[in-house]
Amino acid sequence: MTRELWKGNEAIAEAAIRAGLEGYFGYPITPQTETLEWMSRRMPELGRIFLQAESEPAAINMVYGAACTGARVMTSSSSPGISLMMEGLSYIAGTEVPVVLVDVMRGGPGLGNIAPSQGDYNQICHGGGHGDYHPIVLAPASVQEAVDLVPLAFDLAEKYLNIACVLLDGSIGQMMEPVELPEMRPVVRKEYAWATTGAKDRSRHVLTSIYLEVGLEEEVNLRLLKRWEAIKANEVRFKEYYLDDAEIAVIGFGTAGRVALSAVRAARAQGIKVGLFRPISVSPYPYQQVAALAERVKSLLVVEMNTGQMLEDVRLAVSRRIPIEFYGRLGGVVPFPDEILGEIQRIAKQPPSLEGHPAQRWLERMTAPQR
Numbered sequence: 001m002t003r004e005l006w007k008g009n010e011a012i013a014e015a016a017i018r019a020g021l022e023g024y025f026g027y028p029i030t031p032q033t034e035t036l037e038w039m040s041r042r043m044p045e046l047g048r049i050f051l052q053a054e055s056e057p058a059a060i061n062m063v064y065g066a067a068c069t070g071a072r073v074m075t076s077s078s079s080p081g082i083s084l085m086m087e088g089l090s091y092i093a094g095t096e097v098p099v100v101l102v103d104v105m106r107g108g109p110g111l112g113n114i115a116p117s118q119g120d121y122n123q124i125c126h127g128g129g130h131g132d133y134h135p136i137v138l139a140p141a142s143v144q145e146a147v148d149l150v151p152l153a154f155d156l157a158e159k160y161l162n163i164a165c166v167l168l169d170g171s172i173g174q175m176m177e178p179v180e181l182p183e184m185r186p187v188v189r190k191e192y193a194w195a196t197t198g199a200k201d202r203s204r205h206v207l208t209s210i211y212l213e214v215g216l217e218e219e220v221n222l223r224l225l226k227r228w229e230a231i232k233a234n235e236v237r238f239k240e241y242y243l244d245d246a247e248i249a250v251i252g253f254g255t256a257g258r259v260a261l262s263a264v265r266a267a268r269a270q271g272i273k274v275g276l277f278r279p280i281s282v283s284p285y286p287y288q289q290v291a292a293l294a295e296r297v298k299s300l301l302v303v304e305m306n307t308g309q310m311l312e313d314v315r316l317a318v319s320r321r322i323p324i325e326f327y328g329r330l331g332g333v334v335p336f337p338d339e340i341l342g343e344i345q346r347i348a349k350q351p352p353s354l355e356g357h358p359a360q361r362w363l364e365r366m367t368a369p370q371r
Contacts, residue, residue: 003178008143009034011179012076012102012150012166017042019151020185022071023049025062029081030114031170032104036076048187056081060088067097068207070195072154072187076102078170079120080111083128089163090129094209094220096194098157100150101135101165104173107332115332116170118254121309124167125283132221134228135163136235137283141258143177149280151182156235158190160227167282169305171255171334232284242268243275248347249293251277251314252303255334260303263340272348282310290317299351300324303340305333308359315358323351326358 006014013035016024024039036052043050049066053059059075066073077085082103092099105120107113125137136156140146149166157164196205211217241261243249252260257278267274277293279286290313294300299322302311308326318324327343329335352361 003180005176006143006179006181007034007174007176008146008168009104009173010038011143011147011181012173013038014042014181015147015150016074016100016154017046017048018182018184019154020072020187021048021074021154022187022189023051023066023073024075025051025053025059025066025073026075026077027053027056027059027081029056029078031106031116031173032076032078032102034173035102035104056084057088060085060092063099064088064092064095064097067092067099068095068196070190070192070197072158074100074102074154076104078104078106079108079117082120083123086123086128089135090131090133091209093129093133093135093163093224094131095207096161096224097207098154098161099163100153100157101163102150103165103167105167105169107330113332114170116255116305116334117330117332118169118256118305118309120167121282121304121306124165125285133224134231134283135165136160136231137165137167137281138237139167139253139280139282140172141254141278143172143175144179145280146172147179147181160231162227162231167254169255170332228284235281236284236286236289237280238286238289239278239280241276241278243277243293243296246273246275246296247298248272248274248301248344249277249297250274250301250303250340250344251279251290251310253279253282253310256303256305259335259337260340262337263344266337266341267344267348270345272344274344274348279310285313285317287313287317290314291319294318294321298322299347301340301343301347302326302358303335303343304328305335306330308362311359320354323354324358325352326362328359328362
């Protein structure tokens, strides 16, 4: 395999095509539009389905219908577009069909801007569509990792009949890096017993997310929950850096984790015993691994490009056993390694307190008058 220079959004699209994608349905929105543009050329070339819908709700419902046939399908969008898709995603979850979603996050709330952010964490991992369902969410920190996670997302979606989301920010979607693309897989339609493939010689299949009898709806919810327990047991993914002797651990996902790694290396060069824990699966979240990490280090620093959305998962895992600090940048601002290095140096000199909320302390520091 040779490494080639690819833009993140285009590499993601090509990785999906090489993973056997049969149909793409989407709507343009910056900073992910290159994914749709790449699909618009490549999918027809290969005799596959590409359709630009009139809106995000239309796109996700086209994905829903195509998924009911057992086809390998996906869509992509960015933060406000993902919000518009939430009702359709809930229907997909309730119908138990596999779908892949790519979310290239931008600054918000509202229409916000087209700069990179991580503000979608809650709506993807903990919120969004109504009901008790959980998508599988994978968060890459480089173009290569995004390319590697796209085929995995399809495999996991089909294994568990679940939504699988590749969650990245605009930095990774727009940057260009050398990558190795996977080999082209043939398009293979799986023989699902439930798929709506035509009822010429069998009884009709009815796929739905509406169960008017409360007992039946509860059965569906319990089935989804049991499947989620299997996902939590088998599909947690993360990476660790310099944690063998660390006294301080930084936790960050995606671009925030990538920038934090540079800060960790700089702090190590200064003799500070610090390491990085980078979740790759942010749903299911590596709660057990973060809890175990809290037994090995003296304090944690959570770094995000939002107001501390993953921070709440870290706090749940740690359960006040050790102090936690938080550092965030908002509205499309990407932190520099020196900023995170300064936070590491501050913690090394004066360990944080267990009292108060980490995000409140961060806000006070961020809004304090400049001297």
